[in-house]
Amino acid sequence: MEQQKKLQILKDMININSTNGHEEQVANYLQKLLAEYNIKAEKVQYDKDRASLVSEVGADNGPVLAFSGHMDVVDAGDVSKWTFPPFEATESDGKIYGRGATDMKSGLAAMVIAMIELHEEKMKLNGKIKLLATVGEEVGELGAEQLTTKGYADDLDGLIIGEPSGHRIVYAHKGSINYTVKSTGKNAHSSMPEFGVNAIDNLLLFYNEVEKYTKSVQTTNEILGDFIHNVTVISGGNQVNSIPEKAKLQGNIRSIPEVDNETVKQNLVKIINELNKKENVKLELIFDYDKLPVFSDKNSELVKIAKNVAKDIIKEEIPLLGISGTTDAAEFTKAKQAFPIIIFGPGNETPHQVDENVSIDNYLEMVDVYKRIAVDFLNK
Ligand SMILES: [Zn+2]
Structure with a gap:
């Protein structure tokens, strides 16, 4: 040609x-x-x-x-x-x-x-x-x-x-996983929180657990480097004097062959299931993106x-x-x-x-x- x-x-x-x-x-x-x-x-x-x-x-x-x-x-x-x-x-x-x-x-x-x-x-x-x-x-x-x-x-x-x-x-x-966690609570006047469920508080329970888990993954690939996790988006509540009914976060994981995507996803599901056993906690986990x-x-x-x-x-x-x-x-x-x-x-x-x-x-x-x-x- x-x-x-x-x-x-x-x-x-x-x-x-x-x-x-x-x-x-x-x-x-x-x-x-x-x-x-x-x-x-x-x-x-x-x-x-x-x-x-x-x-x-x-x-x-x-x-x-x-x-x-x-x-x-x-x-x-x-x-x-x-x-x-x-x-x-x-x-x-x-x-x-x-x-x-x-x-x-x-x-x-x-x-x-x-x-x-x-x-x-x-x-x-x-x-x-x-x-x-x-x-x-x-x-x-x-x-x-x-x-x-x-x-x-x-x-x-x-x-x-x-x-x-x-x-x-x-x-x-590296691979890549995006996920969303939605927390559902119950609105109440902030002067009477006992009538509501704070969705942000419950979302932070997940945040703390996922940070603990991902920081415990101390594996490095000789070529690709570290396994990486970051919570990158967070939102919740809509008025300063109301107990928030909804809150949401999104996270991104950069995976390496030593910690495969399936294991990581199972661990996230486990964290959610454990937290949902607690009274008034209602968390939902969605995987938006899963690339090996x-x-x-x-x-x-x-x-x-x-x-x-x-x-x-x-x-x-x-x-x-x-x-x-x-x-x-x-x-x-x-x-x-x-x-x-x-x-x-x-x-x-x-x-x-x-x-x-x-x-x-x-x-x-x-x-x-x-x-x-x-x-x-x-x-x-
Ligand atoms: Zn391209």
């Missing part, structure tokens, strides 16, 4: 405003692009105007390597602060500017182009590449969750997430291949590392069989920022990197 066309594809994708939704327009664009090269792609509807996209190239027997990227982007923020309009991709000093340039339309475009080129070159593959382009990554990894539930990740032998890592390969990240930590083998074949290919093409020793933030891998890792995962994609430190951009060289080199990783992995 001509270099100019590769740049145009990325620009076209940036120009589709897929801020927290409307991913179907990106899916339609990619489906049409793949069809130009006689590659079929299936849309998996998530909601109105929202669809993930699944496509394959290669042979039906043999291993399956997935290329995955999300099609949604975050809000552009204050548009007046952008040098170039966020949804009119602009080329300037060797970079392409626009929302999603780094996070992560460049990674997704590079993956799709790699598939097209391998298909066009009639490269013999002893297995297949499976594209998993997702919706709603930024707001809860919704598409990855749906695709995993529907079994689309059950046949994978390896997964590359094209999130921006620059010249680094990520093989581990990802900790792939750093000596896996996929990591070794990626490192070698990157060194060869980029001409740099590419370091391996772990990160705090979660990705779609937190959902895909719930698939039936375990498989190695790496996060490796073009991009820099500008995701979610004004003037988000990607270096054209980095974008183009990753097309070749993805192609070679796929060939080496499938034909090993």
